[in-house]
Amino acid sequence: MATAVQADQVVELYRADALVKSQSQAQREAAAKHALERVLIRVSGNTAAAESPQARQALARAQDYVYEYSYASTDETLEGPNGEPVPASRLHLKFSPASVEQLLRATGLSFWPANRPTLLVWVVVNSADGLEVVRDEQVWQALRERAELRGLPLMAPLFDLEDHLAMPAESLWRMDESAIRNASERYRADAILTLRYSALSDGSLRGNWQLLHSEGDLGFDGAGATAEELLSGAIDSVADRFAGLYGISPSESGAASIAMLIDNVHSFGDYKKAERYLASLALVRRVQLHSIGANGLMLNLYTEGDVARLENTLALDRTLLPASESVSLSENRYQIRGSLLRPLRYRLEGAQP
Template sequence: MRLSQFLAVGCLSFFSLASHAEILTGLYQVREPVASQSPDERTQATQKALETLVLRLTGDAKALQSPGLEAIRKDPQQIISRFGYDAGPPESLQVDFDPVSTDRALRQAGLSLWGSNRPALLGWWLNDSVEGSSLVGDGQSVAEPLRRAAQHRGLPLRLPLADLSEQLVGTAENLEGSNPAPLKDASERYGADALLAVHAREDDGKWTAKWRLWVGDQQEQGSAQAADQAALADAVMLAVSERLAPRYAVKPGVSSEQLLEVQGMTLQRYAQLGHLLEPFGAQLKRVDGDRIVYLVNGSAEQLRSQLGLAQLQEVPAQQVPAVTDAGQAPGVAAAPAPQLRFRW
């Protein structure tokens, strides 16, 4: 059955494809540490959870203070589906926010929204402490603070195995250097969308870190400091999240509407494309063989970043066939041409 025939009868099945990007689970679930289960402590932790969630979904530290969220700030319960306590350690309040009402509130407030399909991040993290120097590897106990921080800030984090060959690559010189080639070569087998290199140091009981982030050919960098490793991991992941969000978050009413064509479609790819275009309010316009056209609300740069998560390639303008009116029925207007074209 052709894709167009399949869509016409509305029998859509969801399939998952191998791609680097990840659908982040638990995006609307937030855990905040508490000292007790008293009502006052719960109220404070709930407000903190709301702050964490809004920052996680928008990448904007000032978003919660938006006038459009005043009612939510006063009464977060209207977007909370349930809450409970996790014994830990540390003991924490777990708040589950309702995705539908949360997204609606953010959109009505005119805020940018970063969807659940997010770039997979491979983290090269080197710790230098009084106990020596060590590269954090997948499966090590020292990796847990990094994983918790990444989940808390809404980032899909992967870690290298930190075997002998990777320890030779994950040096302070490579992690702090501006040339990502050694790390990129060693990262190929992990299939990530972005590389995060962090060199953390302990000095007089405090931790500092220098970090670099590579997304394609673009680089971001920064530094962080904290009292312990867990707080340092959270500070780094927060900074990375705030740098990544503008690439993917879509603000209602700001981005322009445009037609997007994707070539090489199959039934399996349809579900994946739907996830990718979810933040852009995609509306299916037409299907022609293995080509599908959507009306989307987003900038060209954001669409390129989002579709790049699934390794789609943009079709250069010079490769687009010229449009002719041959065979066009009299009195029938030609379909508008897409402004952006991509292919699998």
């Protein structure tokens, strides 16, 4: 049992590594192309992200999207021109978030923010030796690699005595939801994925999996020639589900669309005062009324900058004052701040009571 399977997997959206034979520009360009493809998949949540004409053009000049790179020595080798082993270096590439997100907007792809649910995974196999909780490092390495590509923070059980007693293979195979939730409580994961699989007569594998999550529990099934292939498909199913839930569609004309709730505006005069003030800000391109209700005034702001820049601008004077967030507007902490489900909350100074 390797200690590596016990650690949480951290999501780094805009970073990718590659093994290279040398530090030449040609090697770096080739590595950057493949790395940018992985980054587009991870940031968009879409495995077809690199297939559009705009994306293919960007991949041809992938180094334009790199803002930092470095090399590290390794003990690994790559195949040389004559089949001989060549010492390999690891190239670390960091891509510009602004440039990548601009590319996603240009291609019409969604953006999946970095605040993503932590996924605890349990795996059980029905083999000739009976039911067994999977601890095999090769299987977990395949899970980690696919989760890294899709940008899922993966968590593995500790496989200690407490897990052995709380989560027997038989309960996993039955997908006993009560037992799974109880055994998983200590990990405080945001979602739980239970996978079970067995071999068919032709040697292929067949399995199904269950996702337990606050946004609804789902079941999936699939097949594969190997356990790694089957489990990678399971990770893809979960990533597709989360990307659909939390991905943000491109805003109009490339401008940032920020939702703001001004919770003490209930009169037409105060509405016009707030609208005129926001429209006067240099970074605000357009102010659009979304709704006026019991919670206050909801606006869509189309800006030249992001949420942080807008907040910094508003802090320069005290026409609008920050108000605390209300969980009743959104129980979902994975919705990005500034979305309609989690708007920025402010109060208008001097508004009528």
